[in-house]
Amino acid sequence: MKKVLWIIGATLAVSIGLYPSLYFLFTEKFGLLLTKSPALLANEVWWTAFYTHIVFGGIALLVGWTQFNSQWRKKYLNTHRLVGKIYVFSVLLSGLGGGYIAFFATGGWLNSLGFGLLDIIWVYTTWRAFTDAKNKNIISHQRMMIYSYAACFAAVTLRLWLPILMVIFKDMEIAYGIVAWLCWVPNLFVAYRLTANIPLSKTAYSVENVQ
Numbered sequence: 001m002k003k004v005l006w007i008i009g010a011t012l013a014v015s016i017g018l019y020p021s022l023y024f025l026f027t028e029k030f031g032l033l034l035t036k037s038p039a040l041l042a043n044e045v046w047w048t049a050f051y052t053h054i055v056f057g058g059i060a061l062l063v064g065w066t067q068f069n070s071q072w073r074k075k076y077l078n079t080h081r082l083v084g085k086i087y088v089f090s091v092l093l094s095g096l097g098g099g100y101i102a103f104f105a106t107g108g109w110l111n112s113l114g115f116g117l118l119d120i121i122w123v124y125t126t127w128r129a130f131t132d133a134k135n136k137n138i139i140s141h142q143r144m145m146i147y148s149y150a151a152c153f154a155a156v157t158l159r160l161w162l163p164i165l166m167v168i169f170k171d172m173e174i175a176y177g178i179v180a181w182l183c184w185v186p187n188l189f190v191a192y193r194l195t196a197n198i199p200l201s202k203t204a205y206s207v208e209n210v211q
């Protein structure tokens with residue numbers, strides 16, 4: 001069962017991780033861009049933030065799930081460290097862009113608040129996880145990375161919830177307003193449940209001790 005969930009999660013992460021490439025493949029206005037005003041679409045800072053966000057967000061999603069396999073981690077520890085740095089770097093850049101474009105989120109300030117809070121949680125837990133690893137506080141590192149990737153996985157859950165909400169409410173504005181929160185709040189509850197069995201100890205553990 002655990003393996004099936006793992007495969008489903010990885011498949012979704014890879015599929016949505018590749019999704020930003022559609023913004024480069026389509027020459028016509030596509031997806032979210034259809035909801036934006038001409039004034040915003042003329043804003044070069046917004047475009048830079050948008051592309052930074054979607055490209056590095058895609059990379060974070062694509063590489064992140066591989067890090068949770070304890071066998072791979074033990075066998076290829078140096079690769080784990082390298083991929084971890086790529087993930088952290090990608091989250092910081094994507095988070096920077098995401099934080100900026102959140103101010104202009106379709107649907108107004110409540111949606112901006114939902115995405116903005118998610119962004120802060122994503123960047124904070126990722127940075128904490130990174131400094132914990134540097135300080136050899138591996139238990140806290142593991143806990144924080146579970147929260148970080150649960151936040152990252154909001155990109156997947158958003159795209160699963162949105163069509164369901166559209167069927168229920170038949171109104172994009174309502175569906176998008178709900179999904180700006182629904183895409184991440186339950187994910188953090190799942191992360192809370194997953195981390196509940198990991199001790200809170202601040203003691204320095206060796207990577208080999210973490211299952």
Ligand code: HEM
Nearest residue numbers: 031032054057058098101102105106115118119151152155
């Ligand atoms: C986890 C933290 C994240 C936050 C806070 C966040 C925030 C945002 C915001 C504010 C927007 C613009 C919404 C609007 O203007 O209405 C957006 C759009 C977008 N984001 Fe993220 N995002 C996150 C993660 C990701 C990840 C990991 C990916 C990788 C696939 C991603 C890919 C996209 C794409 C492709 C769009 C364009 C909208 C679409 O086509 O659905 N985001 N994001």
